[in-house]
Each structure stands twice: as C-alpha cells, then as structure tokens.
Amino acid sequence: MATIDGLPPLREVIATHGLAAKKSLGQNFLLDLNLTAKIARQAGELSDCDVLEIGPGPGGLTRGLLAEGARRVLAVEKDARCLPALAEISDAYPDRLQVINADALQLDPLEHLTPPIRVAANLPYNVGTELLVRWLTPPQWPPYWQSLTLMFQREVADRIVARPGSKTYGRLSLLASWRAEARIVMTLPPEAFTPPPKISSAVVHITALPEPRYPADPKVLEQVIARAFNQRRKMLRAALKGLKPDIEDRLIASGIKPTDRAETVKLEQFCALARAVAAP
Structure with missing residues (x-):
C-alpha cells in the first residue's frame, strides 16, 4: 500500500516535512495506508462523488480516498505545515485533489464541491463533535451530504449509536437517529496512531435519510433534548421546568411520565414532546 501511488510511506513524509502532531490542533496521525484504504472503502462507492475531508494532516486518508477512486477530494487543513505534503499528493493525482488551508468551522465547503457529496475524515478531536452536530442540524433536510464516514474517540462513537436506557444515550444519539442511520464500522487501537491517544478510536458511518423519522420542528426538538440531558439525573418535569408553564400536561400528552x-x-416520544411544546 505504501507504493500504490508512487508516493513515499507516511513515516517518511512526516520526517521529511517535520510534521510532529500538535496536541493543540487535536492531531493524531494514522500512518498505516492499509488502514486508511479500509476506512475509505467504508465510505462506499466514491467514483461518482466529491469527498469532503477535514483535517487530512500528512494525507494518509486522502491517499486512501483517491486510491479507492474518489472523483474528487476537497481537503480542508488548518495546519499550514501539512500543505507541502498534501501538494505532493495533488501532483500525483492531477485535478482530483483540492487543498484549502482554512478552519473547517469557518468554511462553506459547498462553494468548492459538486454533488453528490460524501464526507470522510479522521476528525481532529477538538472539533469533531461540533462538526458532527452541524452536519446533523442543517437548515434544510436532506443535507448536502449523502453519508458521513468519521473517526472519533470510541466514547464519542458509542454516544452516536447509543440506544435508550444506556449511559451513553443522549443528544448525539438522538440527533443522529432522527434523520440518519448510524453504525460503528471499524474500531482502532491507540497504537494505530502517532502519537497514540489514551483510548481506542472508532469509525462511524452515517447515512442521511430522505426525511426525519418523526415530524418535529428541529430547533424545538434540539431545545427539548438539550434541556432534558443537561440535567439527565433529574425527572423530566424538573429538567424541563421553565420550558412551558404546563410542561407536565404536555409530557403526559406526549406519552411521557x-x-x-x-x-x-425514546426518539419518537421526544419528537411528540417537541410538537406538544411548539403547540399554542
């Protein structure tokens, strides 16, 4: 795999360009190109898609996506140190890789992408959750992306796919299950990364549904969920106190004690509650 594109192994790339991972940027580099190609395959058929990648670093997953046939990759990298290494990949794949030196939280990727679009990324740990919430809560649905194939710390991945009754069930699992299908498709040990993080990681594949599973106003639903889980040890009549004067009646009307x-x-009950809260 190290020579599939005629480019040097990633350890050599990192040494050549002095790319020690920065903790301040949430960087943990994945150097095994067999693994990055496997992650790229989890994203599905890429030959007719543009792929958005956030935080490519030295380009391990970037190379995997291009080698697996991505029509075009837009790589958004905040760390300018990585740009020369990514430029070498761009030269090896003419007209198929665009690199933008920017903060992903400040960039509108749609200015640079052509549908259909998939997102695949080994997300920097310090912005991963915020980016996921943004992708799951756009103003319109369906979103611009068909699927998200994302690397997270294992504990975050577990929160995304959690079910009612579990300790990890909460805002992320509800937002993901309301308008998408989410599943863990790979787990990776700490030693797969440089530097190794303290915990395992997991790849989550999220596919957008054509429409939400149950009707609800997105902003009201987010508000209800946020209040409910901000004080998750409290009974809902206390956690949601102040949302509406008659919140107990609205809970009961939604089938919630x-x-x-x-x-x-359950998700269906939260959606019913969001509708009840939104009603006059």
Missing part, C-alpha cells in the same frame, strides 16, 4: 428521566425516553 413527568417522573421519567431523559435517558429512558
């Missing part, structure tokens, strides 16, 4: 706690309430 006022004494229930957030972690036991």
Whole structure:
C-alpha cells in the first residue's frame, strides 16, 4: 500500500516535512495506508462523488480516498505545515485533489464541491463533535451530504449509536437517529496512531435519510433534548421546568411520565414532546 501511488510511506513524509502532531490542533496521525484504504472503502462507492475531508494532516486518508477512486477530494487543513505534503499528493493525482488551508468551522465547503457529496475524515478531536452536530442540524433536510464516514474517540462513537436506557444515550444519539442511520464500522487501537491517544478510536458511518423519522420542528426538538440531558439525573418535569408553564400536561400528552428521566425516553416520544411544546 505504501507504493500504490508512487508516493513515499507516511513515516517518511512526516520526517521529511517535520510534521510532529500538535496536541493543540487535536492531531493524531494514522500512518498505516492499509488502514486508511479500509476506512475509505467504508465510505462506499466514491467514483461518482466529491469527498469532503477535514483535517487530512500528512494525507494518509486522502491517499486512501483517491486510491479507492474518489472523483474528487476537497481537503480542508488548518495546519499550514501539512500543505507541502498534501501538494505532493495533488501532483500525483492531477485535478482530483483540492487543498484549502482554512478552519473547517469557518468554511462553506459547498462553494468548492459538486454533488453528490460524501464526507470522510479522521476528525481532529477538538472539533469533531461540533462538526458532527452541524452536519446533523442543517437548515434544510436532506443535507448536502449523502453519508458521513468519521473517526472519533470510541466514547464519542458509542454516544452516536447509543440506544435508550444506556449511559451513553443522549443528544448525539438522538440527533443522529432522527434523520440518519448510524453504525460503528471499524474500531482502532491507540497504537494505530502517532502519537497514540489514551483510548481506542472508532469509525462511524452515517447515512442521511430522505426525511426525519418523526415530524418535529428541529430547533424545538434540539431545545427539548438539550434541556432534558443537561440535567439527565433529574425527572423530566424538573429538567424541563421553565420550558412551558404546563410542561407536565404536555409530557403526559406526549406519552411521557413527568417522573421519567431523559435517558429512558425514546426518539419518537421526544419528537411528540417537541410538537406538544411548539403547540399554542
């Protein structure tokens, strides 16, 4: 795999360009090109898609995506030190890789992408959750992306796919399951990365549904979920106090006991509650 594109192994690339991972940027580099190609394959058929990659670093996953046939990759990298290494990949794949030196939280990628679009990334740990929430809560649905194939710390991945009743069930799992299908497709040990993080990582594949599973106003639903889980140990009548004067009646009308706690309430019930809260 190290010579599939005629480019040097990633350890050599890092040494040549002095790319020691920066903790301040949440960087943990994945150097095994067999693994990066496997992650790229989890993203599905790429030959007719543009792929958005956030935080490519020295370009391990970038090379995997291009080698697996991505029509075009837009790589958004905040760390200017990585640009020369990414330029070498761009030269090896003419007209198929665009690199932008920018903060992903400040960039509108649609200015540079042509649908259909998939997102694949070994996300920097310090912005991964915020980017995921943005991708799951756009103003319109369906979103611009068909699927998200994302690397997270294992504990975050578990929160995304959690079910009611579990300790990891919460805002991320509800947002993901409301309008998408999410599953863990790979797990990776700390030693797969440089430097090795303290915990395992996992790749989550999220496919957008054509429409939400249950009707609800997105902003109201987010507000209800946020309040419910901000005080997840409290009964919902207490956690949601102040949302509406008659919140207990609205909970009951939604099929939820006022004494229930957030972690036991199903997505369908939260959507019903959002509709009840939005009603006059």
